[in-house]
Amino acid sequence: MKKITLVIPFCIAIIALLYLSLPYEDPYEHRQVVGVASAEDNYLLPIIPHVRLSSRPEETFQFPIKLGEVGPSHSLYSGPKQYPFYCMTIDSKIGQPLVDNQQGLGVPVYDDLSKRNEIIGYSKDCLVPSHLKFYYLSKDNHLIKLSKNQFAYVHNLPNAKQPLALFRAEQGSINRFIYTIAMAITPEELGERVKSSVWNKKLIYQFNGGSGIGFRQGRQKATKIISRRLPQIQQGYAVISSSGNRTSYTYNMLIAEDTARRVKLHFKSLFGEPLYTVGIGGSGGGLAQYLIGQNSQGILDGLIPQYSYPDMLSQTIYTLDCDLLNNYFTFRDRKNSRWQQWDQRQLLEGMNTLNDFPQKIAFLQPVAQLMAGMVPSFPEGNSECINGYFGLSTFIHNPRQGFLRSFFSKAVVKQTNWNYWEDMAWLFERDEHGLVQSTWDNEGVQYGLRALKQKQITVSEFIHINKHIGSWKPQHEMKAESIITPFGRKMPLWISLWGSDNITQVSHDTQVAPRRSAALEAIKAAYRGGQVFIGRLDLPIIDVRHYLEEKLDMHHMSASFSARLRLQQANGHANNQVIWVAKRDYDPSELAFSMMDSWLLTLKEEPTLSVSQAKPAQLQDICFDEQGNIIAQGKSVWDGHWNQRAEGECAKAYAIFSNSRIQAEGPWQGSIFKCQLISVAQAIAQGFYGSINVTDHLDELKTIFASGVCDYRKEDAGRPNDI
Template structure:
């Protein structure tokens, strides 16, 4: 059997290298690759002495609107210097090549036929107007470009004016429903219902590129709303595939909206919509700033990305342990047992994408090979993301850059944020990730669902991610392109610390980076007053990364910051029912009422029928009202919706952490003190005290304490003051609405 697997492996690798050598998938990308890295110029960056929400944004100095044929601002208003290298993607967005902005071979080459006529480092595109229609095909819509203006004037289909160009180097899109008689008038808006949607989009990625934004895609995402008379705006800078720098995302959104209002005037309101990263962007922009959004419809959301990395970067560490390091690997082939440690869902028998990689990597490491007989959200949802986010030698966009540019660049999220978080002595962006003192599987040990030996071995051998300067690129073969990579360093095992005297070292995160993450608004701390309808499909049984519990991390943070969460509604639907249209309808009632009477507050304007709800497959309501989602997350008896759609946790929650998930670095107490405080429940730990002390020489997490990564002064003073103010405001609201 082993010989057969070895033969299969050799055939795969041999065929892979042959196809890899002869593939021409990236030839065109190389043709337009970034040739050299430009140097960043100084540009204004907000002062984060306190929380970002206290910082005054500078007065706009660019003259909006951008005229047709002109190029928008290439430097941000207040989010710091431009990032380089920067790959232009206007061709991918059907907008043609970028404009030449230098002749020093900085950025991508610009061609006239086969001749290079200059280079573009900032990817500027001239502002243009096109016309599109929407037509129905089955249950979905198709957006079609009208190529002839004369045809546009006589079309009987709904017509939309689409403006595109670049702002802050990203591609922006404005879409306005119009009459066919308004084709020649840029500012005409007679079919607009005065309501504006800002469309945010998700994805997992790092910066260093402009991103693509096709007008047709923006339109089909909001087709129903466009047909109902809404205007829609968006930017590739508000798609988290291209940046998780939420300061830059806010700066960009503010300017895109400014372009819109300079043409059409102020809307009645602006509501955000978007899934995954497009959901967390709404939470953070609404928390950090004013004047961009009036209401939020986050879909499949997380509260933010950076606190998500706390547990997401545990995934590959745990998979590496289960696959290569466990004392008894067979016991961890029970995927429901893995769930006890990982927190997120895991299912026996679930088909694992890329499952063939396990025996290949086991053979290479000298272990008996075995195919996985199940999978987890850690694998199905997060596999590979740790390399892309955390490994400066990796990235996933290398074919867009000349080799020396690739070698010179540190490809990571931490580098994206280095101008805010800071850099270390080796020039690498400071990281917030920390797992010192984390007792993986503590809850399972206390519940006697794993043995003490399993607990001790896991925590001794799991290790951590190596320091960035020690990381190496993943060994990946791409015989069939990026859609089917063959990983030869599964779970990034070569970038994980190995045991020294039977204990693998843990990773110490940067306190400075943590402080800056809080102050610069990369962390959702719950300080939000706007109306929110947080909606999602239930996808736990799909092992989808968009786990239901994330909505409740946001809920807990809002409650902690505000003392209530009455502006926050959660909807969970069966995967076959889409509640988005209903969310828009309810948000319209909420915001229209709020805007119509100055005496109303967010809470008093909220429609009476708008409550936490879960929906059946046919769209009927399964449960509605206060308490329907109660459960372990808030220490209450399980509600009807929680029972129908059970949620799961995370590795840090299962290590004893809070459901709110806002602790970057836990305060430590000695193992002896932890035993005295009863952290291990009924488990007799006394005989193994010396072993625990050897595994945790610095101590173990005390989750009853305060996050060491939380800034000591300004932000806590700010939060305390806001809470005092909100206590007064809440009493006023209660008085007006006769609430208890």
């Protein structure tokens, strides 16, 4: 095994040298952003005391957008545009963006894209004219685009289903993002924009997920929108969406809301008021519904979040711990054999871990260990921290990392800070180094405290963990990971691992690796700006997910219950939310649409009823098996550790795991960014360590936690008291 591990880094080095010696044509080089525009002033919605309480301004753009013309470029109320901004109209199969300058700002636009022979100008805002496309569904369920010449002969098209399934999609740009309106039509409506005899007057807003840091317009293909919601469209629903509502491209929930509002307004100006609008979307597309539903009115009437989290910021609290812990297990406590047993890692990480579960990037561990002067070893297991979040910490948090694909020229890359926090520049202040402040903090966090209290780790191990775990370095000290791409940019090889170069450490065992204290003003702004889900939401919610813990997938169960606890904390109940979980072979989304339809129509017909009163009696918390059979349903089926009750039948069938901050005795609602501190002596006196006697280690603990330890009985130190 050792011989193999020694050969691997040598082979990688040879491959890298061969790769660097070969000619390489970058597929993005001819359409990179080459110049950065200056943002013009634009109205930004006030956020005091909370963005949900701020009145939105009257619309200034005259909707509908005329065919052949462009939608608004400036947002209505989400502040100045972000630059640089990479155009993705070509990726969306709608051609090049319109030229809007000759100063070299943005991406080049060519006279003939295929030949790339003459640049006729540049596009900094990526605008495209509104246009229509028509499709039919082939026998093998492929969407085939129809040309105008085929309209008259549509019934004679080869492979067409009978009766023929026809669809219209409109696309264009609103707030610089690509919007789509899709619905089923009849043959008589081919070529028409607003005829809609098939539409059932019900509207779906499709949200989408992914990890994004801004700076991109986003890809949106009409065929994907139609295919994703094909059963609903065939039932008569209309579907609207925007690349601005896919979190792969931005987690700025104010621009996401502003964009969704305008896309819906454009739809209404063409087709009239729908009976209702229901949101659907997974992962980031789920949390976007929670936040837009909380922060605004008039966009969504009901939510079907899938694989959701309450919000992105809360997720960073524990996911940015992942690399700290992996770094600790791999490098800082390498000699402790306990951490080579993957079930033991769960004591600190909380999220699921599995022995003998293969790692796609397992070979990187011995490479990194060799480079650190250590005896290399292959991991014999895996965790959600690795399988779900590898690479995301540096992408989200490190301003020097940026995109692996070369969307931007080297000059632009050098002058831009590339992380999630920069996408929050409209909301958070900049520090003395010009970097946008971060809300992430681990000052006073006692990693592994729950395991210590349960006597699953020793006091010595607890002290060692908290002494050496460290934190992320200040942003201005961070540097990009060491990455090579011998197999192309879709298969990068990380020579550095777990962000080890960007994590605080010490040169001597007697020292303590520094922790990070976040700026209170950033946390306060996050709450006020609606980037945190605080539970102020009174819309129907059917929270749907597959059980993915056994796959070590990042979409973990506990997130749904975190949202529920926040709803309960804010409103005294969570009767407007039901949680459905199924095995992967069964998708309950169709049933969710049917139940949501009954719920929303009851509210429409009987407006005096509350959301809870209008909820169908049969609509309850449920867990399904792989065939769609109900395992259990009812009020208590999901009870468990998260609400300190005896485990319900669904919780027994589908285990709910925690995370690193819960393992540090933090709350399950997961909304404490910066804990309030008390001294170690006070913590001992108040029973924080249970039956474990740590008095003999008081001086050492005081050295590690010089400013105190987290008192999770109290609220977030950064949460404003007037929201």
